[in-house]
Amino acid sequence: MAASTTFRCSSLSSACRLLFQKQTAGYRQLRFLSSSSQDNSASDAVSAAPENEERDPFPVFVQPRVQELLTRITGFDLMKVAGPQKKPLQRPIYKLMTDEQLNAELSSAKERLQHRLQMPPYMKPRRPHLTPLSVDPELAGFDKSNYVFVDISFGVKDRKRSVVIREVDGTLRVAPWDVKERMNQIYNPREGRHVVKPSMFEEANLERMISEKRYQYVLDRACCQFEPDDPDFIRTTHRVYNAVDQCGDYEHLRSTRHFGPLAFYLAWHSSIDGLLVDMLDRDKAQDARDLVVLFADVHPDSSCAAAISELPQQDDDVAVIKTYLATDCKNKDKVELSLRAMVDSQRSKGKTQNSSL
Amino acid sequence: MPRLPQRKSFDIIRLALHGCTNRPFYHIVLTKNTRPRDAPPFEQLGTFDSMPNIHNEKLVSLDIERIKYHLANNVALSKPVEKLLGLGGLLPVFPMSYTIAKRNRKKMEAATNDTEEHLQEEDTEKSQ
Numbered sequence: 001m002a003a004s005t006t007f008r009c010s011s012l013s014s015a016c017r018l019l020f021q022k023q024t025a026g027y028r029q030l031r032f033l034s035s036s037s038q039d040n041s042a043s044d045a046v047s048a049a050p051e052n053e054e055r056d057p058f059p060v061f062v063q064p065r066v067q068e069l070l071t072r073i074t075g076f077d078l079m080k081v082a083g084p085q086k087k088p089l090q091r092p093i094y095k096l097m098t099d100e101q102l103n104a105e106l107s108s109a110k111e112r113l114q115h116r117l118q119m120p121p122y123m124k125p126r127r128p129h130l131t132p133l134s135v136d137p138e139l140a141g142f143d144k145s146n147y148v149f150v151d152i153s154f155g156v157k158d159r160k161r162s163v164v165i166r167e168v169d170g171t172l173r174v175a176p177w178d179v180k181e182r183m184n185q186i187y188n189p190r191e192g193r194h195v196v197k198p199s200m201f202e203e204a205n206l207e208r209m210i211s212e213k214r215y216q217y218v219l220d221r222a223c224c225q226f227e228p229d230d231p232d233f234i235r236t237t238h239r240v241y242n243a244v245d246q247c248g249d250y251e252h253l254r255s256t257r258h259f260g261p262l263a264f265y266l267a268w269h270s271s272i273d274g275l276l277v278d279m280l281d282r283d284k285a286q287d288a289r290d291l292v293v294l295f296a297d298v299h300p301d302s303s304c305a306a307a308i309s310e311l312p313q314q315d316d317d318v319a320v321i322k323t324y325l326a327t328d329c330k331n332k333d334k335v336e337l338s339l340r341a342m343v344d345s346q347r348s349k350g351k352t353q354n355s356s357l
Numbered sequence: 358m359p360r361l362p363q364r365k366s367f368d369i370i371r372l373a374l375h376g377c378t379n380r381p382f383y384h385i386v387l388t389k390n391t392r393p394r395d396a397p398p399f400e401q402l403g404t405f406d407s408m409p410n411i412h413n414e415k416l417v418s419l420d421i422e423r424i425k426y427h428l429a430n431n432v433a434l435s436k437p438v439e440k441l442l443g444l445g446g447l448l449p450v451f452p453m454s455y456t457i458a459k460r461n462r463k464k465m466e467a468a469t470n471d472t473e474e475h476l477q478e479e480d481t482e483k484s485q
Binding site: 133134136138139140141142143144145146147148149150151152153154162164165166170172179182183186187 | 403409412413414415416417418419420421422423441444445446450454455457458459461462465
């Protein structure tokens with residue numbers, strides 16, 4: 001206590017020594033703002049939540065096999081990924097190229113466009129921080145407003161940034177998520193993100209957007225505005241995925257970055273039948289098979305997964321879909337009908353090709 | 358001609374006022390103690406916005422890594438900065454913060470007591 005007053009005393013060196021001693025002691029006592037202790041506090045808050053919660057989808061989502069399946073069923077429609085977009089007018093650029101150069105340019109463009117299909121991660125909602133860092137009733141009423149402390153050290157990522165708040169009643173706690181997001185946007189602004197949540201994401205406005213079928217716009221904007229584990233992000237995206245599933249508008253999202261998470265959402269909630277029927281109706285046997293395999297990967301304990309692992313030829317699309325039909329399918333008639341129609345059309349196609357040969 | 362003794366010169370982390378009329382805004386800076394308040398600093402270590410925002414928060418940003426480095430190098434701290442670091446949990450809470458908190462609490466108690474007395478007086482007047 002006395003050390004702080006020594007700052008003004010005449011002998012500067014002793015003051016500095018005292019200050020330093022006090023500071024080092026302080027570090028030992030409380031290092032709330034350092035990144036390592038921040039992690040600890042975060043884990044404390046996590047452990048405070050109930051244990052018997054549903055399992056975390058994120059580790060399943062990032063499995064390389066699941067990612068591969070999702071990218072494969074997303075597809076790559078060049079017109080949809082890089083089709084005409086509203087842009088300010090500019091002069092076209094003409095170049096004279098050999099075939100070789102043109103092919104190289106095309107392949108590089110395709111590689112570039114693949115980045116646009118990077119999927120937003122599918123996570124469960126983050127938990128609030130509950131345990132305060134320190135409770136100090138002696139400090140209650142030190143000011144009329146809360147103090148928010150933000151670490152702006154060089155190279156700290158937004159997700160790793162430590163933000164703490166000293167409340168009027170003297171408690172020091174890790175800032176709630178909304179405050180943290182706000183601070184990130186103030187001290188490290190990102191294009192397309194707003195400090196105040198756009199009213200578009202309110203329930204009533206969201207309904208209107210969905211009824212107008214502007215799924216991609218809503219999802220793109222949600223990706224921009226929210227972190228993937230933000231409850232608002234999860235609410236918005238799930239609402240849109242539900243609407244897409246109900247209306248059967250899967251084609252809206254095919255070849256966009258949102259198709260993978262949509263498929264994963266449906267697989268996670270065991271309601272892939274609608275998407276499966278849509279794929280079969282569009283003669284995408286490979287995609288339908290991938291979807292069933294994805295379902296089996298997401299639910300390794302299900303009877304479908306067991307049946308598929310026992311299949312003699314796992315490459316046979318129709319056989320895999322049939323095992324799903326026999327085990328976990330909820331809407332058997334519809335799927336079976338679509339499957340039969342697809343098989344028939346494939347057979348007739350094969351016949352016409354044979355006859356033409 | 359008697360000469361004034363030369364002031365001791367040392368590095369200090371303190372606040373520099375950068376704002377406009379009726380709108381204070383502070384930079385937390387590292388400078389020499391003898392330099393003018395708003396002179397170009399050696400290094401800026403953070404900011405402090407002393408006006409509460411619509412969420413009733415005062416925002417402090419701190420370059421924790423650099424502040425720790427300078428603290429390890431025996432740099433001095435001005436009282437407001439020490440108070441801020443204390444509230445932020447980087448240092449022990451500044452003693453004066455406790456005193457001020459106590460005074461504020463006392464004031465608030467007195468104010469509430471006053472209003473209660475007033476209310477009671479009004480009640481008695483009404484009943485009469």
